Amino acid sequence: MKINRPLSPHLTIYKPQLTSTFSIFHRISGAFLATMVLFSIFSFKIGDLSLTFYHFYQYFFLLTFYLNWVIISLVNFTLLALCYHMSNGVRHLLWDSGLFLELSKVYTSGIIMLFCAAFLALFNIIRQHWSNGQIPY
Numbered sequence: 534m535k536i537n538r539p540l541s542p543h544l545t546i547y548k549p550q551l552t553s554t555f556s557i558f559h560r561i562s563g564a565f566l567a568t569m570v571l572f573s574i575f576s577f578k579i580g581d582l583s584l585t586f587y588h589f590y591q592y593f594f595l596l597t598f599y600l601n602w603v604i605i606s607l608v609n610f611t612l613l614a615l616c617y618h619m620s621n622g623v624r625h626l627l628w629d630s631g632l633f634l635e636l637s638k639v640y641t642s643g644i645i646m647l648f649c650a651a652f653l654a655l656f657n658i659i660r661q662h663w664s665n666g667q668i669p670y
């Protein structure tokens with residue numbers, strides 16, 4: 534049925550603000566991290582389920598041997614998400630304690646949080662570089 538009337542305004546009419554953008558990414562990174570935690574547990578445990586099923590081992594061998602870069606990229610991306618989520622999470626905890634709630638401080642702490650996340654991410658990339666191409670975790 535085609536109703537010829539204007540639609541109510543939705544998210545697209547708003548100019549993105551730093552505050553809402555950080556908030557959305559906090560949720561996205563949280564959901565992504567949760568997925569990766571489940572995936573890691575599954576990957577560790579799959580050996581228990583498949584002791585007699587050779588193809589599982591073959592699959593993981595091929596994955597780690599030929600698609601090493603996929604795993605390294607995934608680990609790095611997860612680390613990036615963790616750096617962001619953790620830095621912003623600390624900001625959330627400060628708010629929960631009643632600190633930095635004024636709008637100007639919300640913006641300042643957001644910028645500081647981004648620098649912290651970038652520093653943590655960079656630190657991890659350098660750490661990985663020094664570890665001779667191996668994942669140092």
Ligand code: HEM
Pocket residue numbers: 559560562563564566567568570618619620621622623625626
């Ligand atoms: C693998 C680790 C983690 C996972 C899977 C995870 C996952 C999540 C998820 C799914 C949410 C809900 C997001 C939403 O509904 O908007 C959340 C919120 C939150 N996370 Fe994490 N998180 C992790 C690590 C951390 C760390 C290290 C911190 C450290 C500060 C942290 C601090 C927070 C805080 C404070 C909130 C609540 C934010 C709010 O009040 O809206 N998280 N997390």
